[in-house]
Amino acid sequence: xxxxLLFNLVDLAGTFAFAISGATAARRCNLDLFGILVIAYxxxxxxxxxxxxxxxxxxxxxxxxxxxxxxxxxxSFATIVAYRQVERLTYPVRLFDAMGLGLFAVYGAHKAxxxxxxxxxxxxxxxxxxxGGGLVRDVLLARVSIxxxxxxxxxxxxxxxxxxxxxxxxxxxxxxxxWLPIVLCFALRFVSLRLGWNxxxxxxx
Amino acid sequence: xxxxLLFNLVDLAGTFAFAISGATAARRCNLDLFGILVIAYxxxxxxxxxxxxxxxxxxxxxxxxxxxxxxxxxxSFATIVAYRQVERLTYPVRLFDAMGLGLFAVYGAHKAxxxxxxxxxxxxxxxxxxxGGGLVRDVLLARVSIxxxxxxxxxxxxxxxxxxxxxxxxxxxxxxxxWLPIVLCFALRFVSLRLGWNxxxxxxx
Amino acid sequence: xxxxLLFNLVDLAGTFAFAISGATAARRCNLDLFGILVIAYxxxxxxxxxxxxxxxxxxxxxxxxxxxxxxxxxxSFATIVAYRQVERLTYPVRLFDAMGLGLFAVYGAHKAxxxxxxxxxxxxxxxxxxxGGGLVRDVLLARVSIxxxxxxxxxxxxxxxxxxxxxxxxxxxxxxxxWLPIVLCFALRFVSLRLGWNxxxxxxx
Numbered sequence: 001x002x003x004x005l006l007f008n009l010v011d012l013a014g015t016f017a018f019a020i021s022g023a024t025a026a027r028r029c030n031l032d033l034f035g036i037l038v039i040a041y042x043x044x045x046x047x048x049x050x051x052x053x054x055x056x057x058x059x060x061x062x063x064x065x066x067x068x069x070x071x072x073x074x075x076s077f078a079t080i081v082a083y084r085q086v087e088r089l090t091y092p093v094r095l096f097d098a099m100g101l102g103l104f105a106v107y108g109a110h111k112a113x114x115x116x117x118x119x120x121x122x123x124x125x126x127x128x129x130x131x132g133g134g135l136v137r138d139v140l141l142a143r144v145s146i147x148x149x150x151x152x153x154x155x156x157x158x159x160x161x162x163x164x165x166x167x168x169x170x171x172x173x174x175x176x177x178x179w180l181p182i183v184l185c186f187a188l189r190f191v192s193l194r195l196g197w198n199x200x201x202x203x204x205x
Numbered sequence: 206x207x208x209x210l211l212f213n214l215v216d217l218a219g220t221f222a223f224a225i226s227g228a229t230a231a232r233r234c235n236l237d238l239f240g241i242l243v244i245a246y247x248x249x250x251x252x253x254x255x256x257x258x259x260x261x262x263x264x265x266x267x268x269x270x271x272x273x274x275x276x277x278x279x280x281s282f283a284t285i286v287a288y289r290q291v292e293r294l295t296y297p298v299r300l301f302d303a304m305g306l307g308l309f310a311v312y313g314a315h316k317a318x319x320x321x322x323x324x325x326x327x328x329x330x331x332x333x334x335x336x337g338g339g340l341v342r343d344v345l346l347a348r349v350s351i352x353x354x355x356x357x358x359x360x361x362x363x364x365x366x367x368x369x370x371x372x373x374x375x376x377x378x379x380x381x382x383x384w385l386p387i388v389l390c391f392a393l394r395f396v397s398l399r400l401g402w403n404x405x406x407x408x409x410x
Numbered sequence: 411x412x413x414x415l416l417f418n419l420v421d422l423a424g425t426f427a428f429a430i431s432g433a434t435a436a437r438r439c440n441l442d443l444f445g446i447l448v449i450a451y452x453x454x455x456x457x458x459x460x461x462x463x464x465x466x467x468x469x470x471x472x473x474x475x476x477x478x479x480x481x482x483x484x485x486s487f488a489t490i491v492a493y494r495q496v497e498r499l500t501y502p503v504r505l506f507d508a509m510g511l512g513l514f515a516v517y518g519a520h521k522a523x524x525x526x527x528x529x530x531x532x533x534x535x536x537x538x539x540x541x542g543g544g545l546v547r548d549v550l551l552a553r554v555s556i557x558x559x560x561x562x563x564x565x566x567x568x569x570x571x572x573x574x575x576x577x578x579x580x581x582x583x584x585x586x587x588x589w590l591p592i593v594l595c596f597a598l599r600f601v602s603l604r605l606g607w608n609x610x611x612x613x614x615x
Contacts, residue, residue: 005349026353034360049259054459056468058261059321066325080407116469124473135550140340142349144552148436148445155444195350199442202490231558237609239565240558254464263466264526271530285612345545347554 005149007178011107014100015068019044019075020086022137029078029141039137041072047132052109054056055115063192102185104161105130106178110168119165126161127154152192155199160185162166190200216312219305220273222298224249224280225291227342232284234346241285244342246277252337256313256330259318299398306358307390310335311383312367315373324370331366333360357397359364360404365390417588421517424510425478427503427598429454429485430496432547437489439551446490449547451482458543460537461518504603511563512595515540515570516588519579529575536571537564562602565609570595 022043026036045062052060062068079086086093090182108129113122131154138145147153160181167177191197207329227248250267257265266272284291291298313334318327336352336359343350352358365386372382396402432453434503436446455472462470472478489496518539523532541557541564548555557563570591577587601607 027407029349030406031349031353032355032406034404036407038353038359053463054468054473056261056466059317059323059326060259063259063326063329064323069325069329099406112469118469118474120479121469121473121474124479126214134605139344139549139552140350140353142344142347142552144439144441145550148441148448148550150442154448176558178345178410199444201440201442202437202446202493232612234554236554236558237560239609239610243558243564258463261466263464264522264528264531265464267557268464268531268534269528274530274534288612344549345555345558347549356569363520378466 007103010099010103010182012067012071013096014103015044015071016075017096017100018133019072020079020089020093021097022072022133023076023079024083024086025137025141027083030084033080037073037076038077039140040079041069042140043133043137044068044072044075045133046136047104047134048108050132051112051129054125054128055121057111057115071203095190098156098186098189098193099182101130101157101189102160102182105157105185106164106181109161109164110178113165113168119169122165123158123161126164127157130154130157130160150198150201152188152197152199156185156189156192159188212308215304215308215387218301221280222301222305223338224277225284225294225298226302226339227277228281228284229288229291230342230346232288232304234331238285241264241284242278242392244345245281245284246274247345248338248342249273249280250279250338251341252339252352253313254335254347255337256317256334259330259333260317260326260347262316262320278318302394303361303391303394303398304387306335306394307365308385310362310390311369311386314366314369315383318370318373324374327370329364331369332333332362335362337367343366355403355406357402357404361390361394362395364393417513420509420513420592422477422481423506424487424513425454425481425505427510429482430489430499430503431487431507432482432543433489434493434496435547435551437493443490447483447486449550450486450489451479452550453547454478454482454485455543455545456546457514457539458518460542460577461522464500464535464538465522465526465531467521474581504527505600506602508566508596508599509592511540511567511599512570512592515595516574516591518587519571520576523575523578529579532575533568533571536574537567540564540567540570560608560611562598562609564605566595566599566602569598 019040023036023040026039031039044069048062049060052058052062105126109122109126111117112125116122133146134147161185163181164177167181212280224245227243228241231244236244240286250273253267254265257263257267314327314331317330318324321327340350368386368389369382372386429450433450435447436449441449455478458472459470462468462472515536519532519536522535523529526532545555546556573591573594574587577591
């Protein structure tokens with residue numbers, strides 16, 4: 001029960017951080033109230049909705065569970081009403097974002113494995129859960145996503161999803177199979193952010 | 206029967222208006238014949254296809270019903286052959302577009318409610334039905350959608366979808382539960398267009 | 411068996427060519443290692459994944475079959491390690507791409523027909539299988555797709571998909587119903603490329 005509560009708390013904190021990143025980006029692009037709400041919501045829930053459509057979990061949890069929508073709405077209004085304060089919250093938002101990244105990757109992989117019994121689908125859709133919302137946000141804002149350009153972000157999601165699938169297949173105890181990949185994904189993302197690590201690029205030699 | 210006929214007429218008129226808005230936008234971006242057809246078709250049917258994928262209504266009606274494709278093709282050729290005349294049709298096209306907005310929002314919400322029995326899913330997917338095609342059009346044209354930037358468009362779709370779900374849950378007679386939300390959504394959209402109403406923006410203070 | 415082997419070879423060669431086109435485009439846009447992998451993979455598999463979501467073939471083959479992912483990874487690393495050599499391979503890559511176009515259109519139409527028994531869905535989703543990956547690639551790179559702007563590309567896919575559905579409905583022998591549309595689509599694409607054929611445009615008179 002306590003573990004379940006912790007899981008839900010991290011889930012909502014991550015959703016909130018994702019929604020904040022969407023809402024601030026939408027506000028910077030001068031979208032209107034509705035545009036901010038849409039971008040906040042798809043950033044938070046877009047990845048999970050694509051995952052659920054791909055595994056046949058109908059209707060998608062991101063649409064059906066009111067708590068995600070409510071979290072996105074609260075994040076949007078916080079960004080509108082208290083933009084300066086939200087901007088100053090960079091540090092906790094990044095912290096929650098990294099926590100959300102880990103949890104989304106692991107939970108997405110777990111759910112996909114449950115529905116399809118296929119490790120490759122589970123790892124790919126774990127990553128989609130974690131980074132899909134960010135990609136949809138940038139597609140709607142008509143720009144190439146930072147996720148594809150630099151930083152250790154998707155790679156951390158890959159680590160989390162792959163480790164979760166491996167642990168589940170290897171029969172680790174549920175507590176370990178859930179939290180170890182989340183913590184490692186979080187740690188990799190957070191350390192790489194602090195130290196400014198990036199993946200290599202090859203575009204212009 | 207008469208009511209059903211009216212519903213179908215409004216449905217096709219709305220599809221036609223959506224397709225015209227896609228085809229003219231595609232032509233302005235200098236796309237070729239095929240590009241115009243694609244943009245017209247996804248503007249008209251894209252929202253409904255996403256909705257059907259999310260509720261498991263397989264295959265999506267926008268793909269399976271030849272009348273939608275035929276309407277999009279006719280709208281495309283009208284835009285190609287008689288561009289000046291179509292441009293002059295701004296007023297009726299906006300009228301049909303507003304009618305389509307109302308009908309798509311209400312019908313989308315109704316169908317989602319039928320498949321998922323979840324009011325939140327129904328309202329969200331009613332909005333997706335009404336505005337999703339326009340979003341996909343602008344994503345393919347690599348620009349930030351006007352739907353996210355200003356005007357009372359998505360908000361009107363929200364009103365229609367929410368009212369349709371409320372009416373259905375409250376046991377209104379079918380005629381009222383269908384047409385009252387359509388007419389109110391249409392009226393809000395049309396009045397706001399005439400009076401130049403916009404949602405607030407917060408981007409650059 | 412021999413026919414099946416040939417089909418698989420053309421399938422993987424086409425996937426490879428699609429992935430190369432994605433990886434080179436991503437590298438030119440200066441994406442990082444992960445961005446190149448994502449763009450290569452969605453270019454190769456994106457169309458098929460959308461098709462499978464629309465017909466309820468869950469989980470999508472592009473996610474579940476490791477050979478597609480492996481092909482995309484190999485194409486990505488080839489593009490990174492040997493970019494100059496890959497650039498010089500324009501001719502074989504275009505050849506494979508045209509072969510992939512034909513095969514994807516025909517196979518996509520065939521699979522959709524099997525799942526939905528609807529000729530229109532089959533033709534549309536055959537085209538989606540063939541050109542969807544390219545559209546998603548260009549959406550993620552925030553640009554209007556060349557597929558919508560010129561060249562006989564989607565039109566060739568339409569020819570292949572329509573002919574495949576027609577042949578299947580008319581009861582042609584399986585060998586003919588499969589390979590004749592593939593070869594004709596390939597031939598139309600390849601000849602039009604060599605002769606510089608384009609569809610008409612109407613944007614700026």
